[in-house]
Amino acid sequence: QVLLVESGGGLVQTGGSLRLSCAVSETISTFDAIEWYRQAPGLQRELVASITSGSMTYYADSVKGRFTISRDDAENTAYLQMNSLRFEDAGVYYCRADRFYVDYWGRGTQVTVSS
Numbered sequence: 196q197v198l199l200v201e202s203g204g205g206l207v208q209t210g211g212s213l214r215l216s217c218a219v220s221e222t223i224s225t226f227d228a229i230e231w232y233r234q235a236p237g238l239q240r241e242l243v244a245s246i247t248s249g250s251m252t253y254y255a256d257s258v259k260g261r262f263t264i265s266r267d268d269a270e271n272t273a274y275l276q277m278n279s280l281r282f283e284d285a286g287v288y289y290c291r292a293d294r295f296y297v298d299y300w301g302r303g304t305q306v307t308v309s310s
Contacts, residue, residue: 201216201217201288212277213277216274217272226294232289233286242255280306282308284308
């Protein structure tokens with residue numbers, strides 16, 4: 196069974212930074228893509244960023260220029276570096292891995308942004 200474990204969330208002030216990690220229990224390069232989603236209370240889960248096995252990246256417009264997704268194949272870990280955090284970036288951040296049309300989710304890590 197594939198396990199994804201997110202970490203790195205916490206409380207940060209507006210303008211601050213956090214780096215989220217997603218540790219994958221299997222060889223990360225075997226997945227077609229690793230994605231970060233977030234969900235704020237009362238809102239739908241939304242795609243924030245993704246990185247493919249070929250290291251192509253995608254970012255939601257709301258985070259372009261502030262967030263960076265990356266992966267370390269040796270560590271089987273994906274990262275989301277979040278800078279210049281805003282109130283609207285708060286929520287639970289989930290990691291998703293996709294392989295052969297099957298997706299796997301972590302349990303999420305909470306990000307809280309305060310003034």
